Amino acid sequence: MGRSPCCSKEGMNRGAWTVMEDKILTSYIKAHGEGKWRNLPKRAGLKRCGKSCRLRWLNYLRPDIKRGNISLDEEELIIRLHKLLGNRWSLIAGRLPGRTDNEIKNYWNTTLGKKLAKTDRSSSSPPSLKDINHPSSKSRSKRPVSKSSCLFPTKATRPRVTRYKPLEGTKVHASPGSSLPSKNQSLYSITQEYPPYLQANYRPSGSTCQQGLDSESPRSHRVHCGAHDDHLQKNFVGDFGLINFGYGDEFNAANVMCADQPLTVEQEMLENWTASFCVEEKDTLDLDSLAYLLNSEEWP
DNA sequence: AAGCCTCTCAACCGCGAAGTA
């Protein structure tokens, strides 16, 4: 039978996206919502394959993409989640609002993986963040320290190259990866707070574990729902089951485990969250619980 | 100054899972 290509390669643009292409894609998705990637380029008038459009949107154009360096808390979370989940970047990204799986994957491959490998070699015991952030190795310490990055030697020695193009009007929106159902907030009420072009396909995180809520794009139920994964079942229920997220009754353990409900600990991140329209300010995450979680020695 | 090296990250590719007819 053979696998049919996702699209005809002939006459297609490849490589870096132009500003114009970005604009076309962004405005199309804002008007029509995500999904139907295969037909999207044709309808939008783009000479790109659907896959490429999807990737560009998810990794770059999406309005809730968080730019800038990975914070210490985020890094710690990545390390812990990677320990737990392995190279399941989309699941890890689901816990880091505004971060994409590609970004985390890149960050791991270029920075964290190396750091951890180094520290693992030099010590048989699991590395602490202190070890990771202040490794004894001076292999690249010749490079001057950048003002803009101060967290880690590897970053400091080589300023992060920021090549992304400026996006006008970029602001944080709630997305499946960043929406956090707050106390006493029903799933549906969150849906209502999505902008129209997001409502078409975005659904509150809980919906990915609740079959039937999204009849338009049923596929969105899978992948991000860690509850369907045995490994996650075992580990996340065990690890997160004790946390009081302060959700209502509709959030059972399986819902809490949903990968697209972010698990975050950074106050600034939370404030950014609540600053967006997704979560009302008065409804806050139980930070104490999360702080306890990260500080806990029982974390893997 | 120029060539080489290292690093980052956007983009591509192939595959498997899930949905559909």
Add this chain to the structure above:
DNA sequence: TTACTTCGCGGTTGAGAGGCT
């Protein structure tokens, strides 16, 4: 049930930028 389509994931690649010699 099965053949096919579509989507999303993880691994990999390569262009571009900056540092080093």
